[in-house]
Amino acid sequence: MKLIRHLDAHGAIHYASRQSNGSALRIEGDIFGGYRVTSDLADVHKLLAPVEPPAILCIGSNYRQHVIETNAPMPEYPVLFMKQPAALQHPGDPIEIPAHLASDQVDFEAELAVVIGKTCKNVPAECALEYVLGYTCANDVSARDWQKDRGGSQWCRGKTFDTFAPLGPCLVTTDEIPNPGALHLRTIVSGELLQDSSTSDLIFDVPTLIAFLSGSTTLRPGTVILTGTPSGVGMARNPPRWLQPGDVVTVEIDGIGALTNPVIVESQSQP
Numbered sequence: 001m002k003l004i005r006h007l008d009a010h011g012a013i014h015y016a017s018r019q020s021n022g023s024a025l026r027i028e029g030d031i032f033g034g035y036r037v038t039s040d041l042a043d044v045h046k047l048l049a050p051v052e053p054p055a056i057l058c059i060g061s062n063y064r065q066h067v068i069e070t071n072a073p074m075p076e077y078p079v080l081f082m083k084q085p086a087a088l089q090h091p092g093d094p095i096e097i098p099a100h101l102a103s104d105q106v107d108f109e110a111e112l113a114v115v116i117g118k119t120c121k122n123v124p125a126e127c128a129l130e131y132v133l134g135y136t137c138a139n140d141v142s143a144r145d146w147q148k149d150r151g152g153s154q155w156c157r158g159k160t161f162d163t164f165a166p167l168g169p170c171l172v173t174t175d176e177i178p179n180p181g182a183l184h185l186r187t188i189v190s191g192e193l194l195q196d197s198s199t200s201d202l203i204f205d206v207p208t209l210i211a212f213l214s215g216s217t218t219l220r221p222g223t224v225i226l227t228g229t230p231s232g233v234g235m236a237r238n239p240p241r242w243l244q245p246g247d248v249v250t251v252e253i254d255g256i257g258a259l260t261n262p263v264i265v266e267s268q269s270q271p
Helices: 063-067 125-131 144-148 206-213
Strands: 004-006 013-018 024-029 035-041 046-048 056-060 079-083 094-095 109-114 132-141 165-173 184-189 192-198 224-226 248-253 258-267
Touching: 004 024, 046 165, 063 165, 109 184, 109 248, 125 132, 132 248, 132 258, 165 258, 192 224, 206 224
Parallel strands: 056 224, 094 258
Antiparallel strands: 004 013, 004 046, 004 165, 013 024, 024 035, 056 079, 109 132, 109 224, 132 165, 184 192, 184 248, 248 258
């Protein structure tokens, strides 16, 4: 099932089930508990990110070819960093190049996102997929100058600016994606294909990541895990390909869909 989260014409938030003909049927209940798909058409006024995550856990250096292109060592354990939930961005809404803490090295990173469906802790890898509600597309937008040079030797500052976690367009439940380790994903920036790979190149697969991240740690429903990005990022190109105002970034994953966001410069007006 393809679940979407959306606003209706009155600004209320709902879930719906996207149908193969493009329509959507209204959902009653809690997608993390009991819910049912009704026969009523949903009033989809604006598409939202498919969840509001309590935590966004991110894995770096998790594709073999990406590790090679960045001249990094192969990791012994998953490399964990985090984005704050306020970095979330909706499909179609802009990625903002930071202007207050300015960056001129904003990069794209296509990623498979895993959404945890029920509370878990110390989960063995062999049953980890039982705790997954579904999968969606993500863009781990990264300010490389803040990540590499200005972040105090850690990555979070360059990874967690506002709008740096686009998710969508839908959440595809596990019955439609029984094997998250064989998905084709790509990034297209302003019509140019820049990333083109498969989750078969993951160093640590989805069950291994869930087992690692839930070790001595509670993962709550709605937690989003970004599983890493493949080769082809802007930082590794010669010359580097940084995002510019006016660019349009699309992350595509087979079986899920396309997540598209335009790029603008952050407004420096006060909230």
